[in-house]
Amino acid sequence: MAITETAHAQDSSAAPVLEVRGLKTHFFTHGGAVKAVDGVDLQVRAGEILGLVGESGSGKSITGFSIIGLIDPPGRIVEGNIRYLGEELVGAGEQRLRALRGKQVAMIFQDPMMTLNPVLRVDTQMVEAIQAHERCSDAAARARARDALARVGIPSPQERLLAYPHQLSGGMRQRVAIAIAMLNRPRLIIADEPTTALDVTIQAQILYEVQKLCRETGTALIWITHDLAVVSGLADSISVMYAGRVVESGRTASVVQDPAHPYTRGLIDSIPTRATHGTQLRQIPGMTPSLLHLPQGCAFRPRCAHATDACLQVPQVSQRHDGGTLRCWNPLA
């Protein structure tokens, strides 16, 4: 509790809510060690939205799971630090993590049908989430649950409290999941592809609500997605992941307007729009490598048009001219 209090007192420009340094999460399978996350640095400040962008298999979800301590064997965090408000979470006890999860650090998953309990009513699940962390009367907890539903834009929240998840539409379910994540006013939310399965109109509603919540409550948010277009309008800063590493990061405007890594450039060029009508999209050749058989050096090398012999070495993290970071030997001008 003490940590929360001090955090509230702190200004948003002060120390980051979350700081990840050199995180390596590997999975030790029969086929060999899968380096799902292999040296990731991130940081998010209060009220800030970080977009973590990558394709399937890039390790973006595993990074999220590592932060919240949800890595199960054969996976293990082998190296690195995860500091939440200065507190080291790597190696923290299960009891401490339990106290943090859902209270100070919350997660929203892609498919709400998998994360909401199908046999419990919405109110049961929400009241439980409150009472797991503090002493609170049933009536007060229900009132808070109702307010949380109203805040994420659910019409007639009082009635929805009595519904089972299957009685709600997909967008409504995801909003319930977001309301549950917001219940205890967490300092940090990790959202893993929360709008990928939803329609554009519902996605816009959720983006709108998330944006509002972060601004109003000062919650830090990590938005994990494969869609650069969604995150470009939402996030303050962007980190692009490829094969377990952050290849480029920085303020959203500079990464989107002036990408220095060939992969970021390729991702941007791959987005189909009305403007590309009738032309060929500039596609990235090949496909994402298997994490079991990563190419030597820079993992993007076999697909990269700018690759040279230097790329046989793993690129070190360098500074972008505008303060972001980059992992590339031959950055684009």
Add this chain to the structure above:
Amino acid sequence: MNGARMNTASNTATPPLVRLRGIEKRFVQPVDLAGRIANLLGARNRERVVHAVDGVDLDIQAGEVIGVVGESGCGKSTLGRIVAGINPPSDGEVRYQDQDVTGMNGKQRRAFELGVQMIFQNPMASLNPRMRVLDIIGEAPVVHGMVPAAQKAAYVGDLMRQVGLDPEYAQRYPHQFSGGQRQRIGIARALALKPRLIVCDEAVAALDVSIQAQVLNLFAALRREHDLTYLFISHNLGVVGHISDRVVIMYLGRIVESAPTDLIFSRPNHPYTEALLAELPQLDARQRAYQPIKGELPSPLAPPSGCTFHPRCPYAMPRCSVEVPALKTLADGHTSACHRNDMAPEPSLNRPPP
């Protein structure tokens, strides 16, 4: 692609490849036994009817790419399945090459069924996991006598090359491929029957951005080589804007607007199209304030009266909740179903700011 668009503009000469007139599709859930017993005791259980497609007219010209856009539950997939002949319509007429599908003889029917193929959203669910790629792609052309069984391997190998797969993998099973490769197998399977029209139902929705770009480029290349026509169903206006010559917007089973791609993006007429375009996530360096359409997609079990969009429409008038607006032609190839078009002389130009 320009040729195809001109073809659409002056379509009077040749009949369209596929013509839909007044297509309706109702899915009926009958009252179950318990309900019927309850009815005997005075309850009023009725059968539940979903009007998935409600009076759709659409002409698909040979060589054009039509994008069908709408939210989930708007009936776009059902429409695709009707065009592909998988589901028969409850009402209305499907004409293929100027022949009514229901009145076809065996030979014509076969030409229709082979000539219209479908590519599905989830390749893992639409490829038989126990069949080898060789058989998945090669079975149908052999069965239909298009290819002698002895030449199946060569025929399949050629198709695999065309869609960018290594023919060496012909003996593999679907689970041994990545998502993008599986979608290519689905494309090769559709191509194997030398179709005229391919219905692509969210064919790139499940793919990563970089793979999606590859598959979209493949669609464009195959279209040039094989003179294909696509009915491209998607919820993603970016994808549709990229690939289509003409865009059809559906809402709750009805077409609300249809226009050439350029026109629908530059001068949308229907408020729903406007709202969809406003919410299209775009690569943008600036943070934007998202302004969602209010309300939810209504349940198709109980659609609103009149114009089904009126509860969410910022311009709704009393008339909208009473009268169903008809699709009216605004300009060459641009139709829209909105009552506001009856009021202003130049509705698509002089509109009040939202």
